[in-house]
Amino acid sequence: MSLVSTSAKRADVYSRVTAEIIAAIERGTGEWRAPWFHDGASIARPTNIASGMRYRGINTLALWAAGFAAGYGDGLWGTYKQWHGAGAQVREGERSTTVVLWREIATSRQEDGDDADDEGRRRMFARAFSVFNVAQVDGYERPPVQGLPESERLAHAEAFIVNLGIKTEFGRLEACYRPSADTVFMPPFTAFRDAASFYGVWLHENGHASGAKHRLDRDLSGRFGSAAYAAEECCVEILSGLVLADLGIAHHPSPDHAAYVASWLKVLKNDPRAIFTAASKAQQAADWMHAQQPQAKEMAA
Structure with a gap:
């Protein structure tokens, strides 16, 4: 088989798989909202x-x-x-x-x-x-909203994320990773609609932190140029799903999730190999997270 033929078949696989993912995303309906602000009080909803x-x-x-x-x-x-x-x-x-x-x-x-x-x-x-x-x-106070009870925290997921050694500060209105402080900022547990959403978002932001220069040094700008941000978001969202599965935490795709990842569509449509790169980087980050766990360090010693 010629090199050209092999290359063509590989390109066809990239295109076919990417097309299926794009179709799944485009089937999604509804307006995406973050899993916190479950009472609809977000600034994004005037x-x-x-x-x-x-x-x-x-x-x-x-x-x-x-x-x-x-x-x-x-x-x-x-x-x-x-x-x-x-x-x-x-x-x-x-x-x-x-x-x-x-x-x-x-x-x-x-x-x-x-x-x-x-x-x-x-x-x-x-x-x-x-x-x-x-x-x-x-002189105005919102009516009390029933928050997610602390009893629904998952000890094994908490321990897994803490073992990553990435600083987290709780109490913010939004979730984000700030590279300058090398810190993840999160809303409180009670602000989320369910435990899976909380740990999914926490892992997502720790996923961004995993790409810091002193960790995995993940730089997608050379591969994706101005679309690097969307590619990074795609990568860490896949990472979150991978680790949630490893931890046995239900993570069901939903229409609003599909609407969120619709922001990746331009990258995926312009480059059929983009999803493969994002998935590869996501697996690398998942492997790094597992390597930070005590049992992994003991086996490596």
Whole structure:
């Protein structure tokens, strides 16, 4: 068999497997949300205090921008009057954010000119409102939400992650790995909807940490260029699933998960070998995690 023929067959396998993965991702429906913020209070879900309704369209973008810029951790917003009606007080000197309410109004024939019909027509009218985030008010407390009980912690998973030797700080609103501090930041256990979500996210962030220069020195920029971030996310998400399986923790793909990994689609479509590289790097990181466990170190000694 010629070298060209072998290469062509390998490329066909890459393309076929990648196409199947892409199809599975594209079948996913629903809006992805992080497994924490199970009460819907995330900054990413701007909600009105009075109506309980989600803001939409450009208002969502405006409140995202304002919320992230100010470092708010909650997506609850309302006008001065609405906060007052909820028994809260907007603090003096707080800066509002503008949102727009669109209303449909009827116009007369005279207003629309001679081309209008006898009944006139309806037009959209925009009215601006000034809103404030819950972080800008005093005297308001959210109703208590039943959190994930501590009794559902899994001792063997806790021990596995602690044995990695990567520092974790809990109590944050978001999960992330900060290379400058070589530290994983996590929401508390009680903020997650189930134990599998908690350990999956914790492993995901430790997966990012595994790629640090003094560990596996994983640099995907040379392989993927500007798409390196998406490739890294793909890698550590696969890693999380691998280790959860090793630990015997249920990890069922779901539509919202598929919507999340849809961000990888461009990388996968542009490069059929990308998923193979991500899976290989994920397995390398999983092997490194297992090598940090006491029993593995004893066998190596």
